[in-house]
Amino acid sequence: QKEVEQDPGPLSVPEGAIVSLNCTYSNSAFQYFMWYRQYSRKGPELLMYTYSSGNKEDGRFTAQVDKSSKYISLFIRDSQPSDSATYLCAMSASGTYKYIFGTGTRLKVLA
Amino acid sequence: EADIYQTPRYLVIGTGKKITLECSQTMGHDKMYWYQQDPGMELHLIHYSYGVNSTEKGDLSSESTVSRIRTEHFPLTLESARPSHTSQYLCASSESRGRDGYTFGSGTRLTVV
Numbered sequence: 542q543k544e545v546e547q548d549p550g551p552l553s554v555p556e557g558a559i560v561s562l563n564c565t566y567s568n569s570a571f572q573y574f575m576w577y578r579q580y581s582r583k584g585p586e587l588l589m590y591t592y593s594s595g596n597k598e599d600g601r602f603t604a605q606v607d608k609s610s611k612y613i614s615l616f617i618r619d620s621q622p623s624d625s626a627t628y629l630c631a632m633s634a635s636g637t638y639k640y641i642f643g644t645g646t647r648l649k650v651l652a
Numbered sequence: 653e654a655d656i657y658q659t660p661r662y663l664v665i666g667t668g669k670k671i672t673l674e675c676s677q678t679m680g681h682d683k684m685y686w687y688q689q690d691p692g693m694e695l696h697l698i699h700y701s702y703g704v705n706s707t708e709k710g711d712l713s714s715e716s717t718v719s720r721i722r723t724e725h726f727p728l729t730l731e732s733a734r735p736s737h738t739s740q741y742l743c744a745s746s747e748s749r750g751r752d753g754y755t756f757g758s759g760t761r762l763t764v765v
Binding site for chain 1: 656658683685687692693694695697700702710711742744746752753754755756757758759761
């Protein structure tokens, strides 16, 4: 079983929709959670970073961590065609700087 | 504007050739990483470095080697390329203190024929 599971998609939504992207994990030691966005032929770029449980909001993006369920989410409000990309979750435990990545979810926002 | 640079962006090379993938960063980050990314698969860590003259193998077995002679430079070398090495290679760096995440380069797409 993989340590981090992420639905690969693809996920197609109309412009303006609310998008929910999710990852589940099995390692209860994970404390640091990140979401990256990767456009085609580019490297991943950091979108959101969360420590432990709770919510974090940045503009149209909200990251949510539920450690009791071992489940993290990224919500995108008022989605735009420019949000079309692959979204990767990543997480690590305390005491290490190595992150475990999900496979990524491919999102397409239709104009 | 990218602060971490990878060259070449694309490389097609014959089996048995020696290749070096270059990675340089201008942020003064101590930590640097090489990841392998295949379609539909998670990123796999193949090498990392926590500073000059410090290198470690990652979780994914790799026939490549790395060096870290200068803080800003972290090249990856394949002594004898094989078709199984065909993949996207991503270089990343992070700060020594705190957990601000990785800054990734744009990657090198390697095809071995």
